[in-house]
Amino acid sequence: MDSNNKFLIRLIFCISFVLVFGVKTQTAVACQAYTHNALTDKVDEMFKQWDKDDSPGAAVGILKDGRIIYARGYGIANLEYALPWTPQTPSRIGSISKQFIAMCIAILAEQGKISLDDNIRKYFPDWPEYNGSIKLKHMLHHTSGVREYLTLVELMGKPEGSGYVYTPKELVRTLSRQKELNFKPGDEYLYSNSGYFLLSEIVSRVSGLETSAFAKKYIFDPLGMNNTHFHDDPNMIVKNRAYGYSPKKEDGYRLDILRLKVIGDLGVFTTIEDFLKWDQNFYENKLGDGTQNLINMMQTRGKLNNGEVIPYAFGLNISHYGGLKLVSHGGSAVGYQAQYMQFPDQRFSVVILSNLSNFSTGRIARKIADLYLADQFTESPTPRQRQRCRGERPKPVKLSSSQLQTYVGDYYSDELDITYILDVESNNLVLKLRETSSILTAYSTDNFGWGKRRLEFKRDREKRIIGFILQAGRVKNLKFQKIRE
Secondary structure: OOOOEEEEEEHHHHHHHHHHHHOHHHHHHHOOOOOOHHHHHHHHHHHHOOOOOOEEEEEEEEEOEEEEEEEEOOEEEEEOOOEEOOOOOEEEEEHHHHHHHHHHHHHHHHHHOOOOOOOOHOOOOOOOOOEEEEEEHHOOOOOOOOOOHHHHHHHOOOOOOOOOOOOHHHHHHHOOOOOOOOOOOOOOOOOOHHHHHHHHHHHHHOOOOOOOHHHHHHHHHHOOOOOEEEEEOOOOOOOOOOOOOEEEEOOEEEEEEOOOOOOOOOOEEHHHHHHHHHHHHOOOOOOOOOOHHHHHOOOOEEEOOOOOEEEEEOOEEEEEEEEEEEEEEEEOOOEEEEEEEEEEHOOEEEEEEOOOOOOOOOHEEEEEHHHHHOOOOOOOOOOOOOOOOOOOOOOOOOOOOOHHHOOOEEEEEEOOOEEEEEEEEEEEEEEEOOOOOEEEEEEOOEEEOOOOOOEEEEEEOOHHHHHHHEEOOEEEEEEEEEEEE
């Protein structure tokens, strides 16, 4: 079936949907036929491999000078009911949600109810006193040093999307049990979802409203984002929503969705059409007092203790692409992917929402920008390069069975309230947690790892093993004590 016939079928579906179900005019607008040209044909080609009636897919929205110049859905939003993607399909946007929590904080600051220099202990009195106070601005800019909760719950055997359910109250308790930070607040930048989760809790504690209700009252309703919400009720029915999927090792897909009440770092459901209303508010603000001061606050980049200005602002990355200023953020949430790119000086934006876990929304969004802004780039566009310190990977070593036996035992972390069991099986040191087990690789005596994690065993004066320190990316220096041989 050629692209013109597919487009005609999709248009007939939208018109029928409106006639049969009496959907509001807003949906009819989302289904409107946009003018096709050489550029839109190339955009369609980028999504061609997912534009099928048996595949998860995506929707794209392209905005120029305050209006949608192209929007379309590709593939299926719900495989069980063969519900197609449209620009009006609600979908999770993962970490792009952070900018909405940041706006909640900015509005509360504008109202004089909080200060960005407030200490976190003002809102969480039981929070530990670390070496340096954690301020709200540190959490906004990912410079707080607070350990990453997603990594912590994974280390506890409750990884995201695994079926284990943890509550906001449990997360606060786990984070407040941590005896160390990754670094002194303000010294470094390290992306951490914990900060934005805690900010969402602060919005509720300060405003007296559920954070989802505050965002609805002060952001979504004023902007007419009628199909957008913070999903803090996993039992809430969302009409025509996209369900998340991941590819199976064999052919086909598996359902991949979250059942959490946790929001802040994630949690927003929105549509292409709704999100482009949010995009336009950066140019003419309708929120809070209605001035651009609120937008200026949102786009204020963080500053480290040494004076270095970092790219991260209030849930927004401020950078350059092709020599042009770029405001952007990506998002993922188990079976969902999303990307937002705004070129403010060109009044041009791209938004992509997808319900497939391995969908490359960022790559495609950049390719769309390359198409539409090719004659405006002042330098050759290159994908964002992430700064990584890549030292040489340690080489595995072989330890004898008697050496491995010295590490056998139970190890307890009071920061996680969890016990790891180490045992030797088939001449391998194995870490056991809940129903899972992982083979540890030896890199030297007392130094092991699995995946990107590293264990360094500690000994007393008699050379007996007394515990280990775990390094796990966004969680550093997590201590375990040996409690049983």
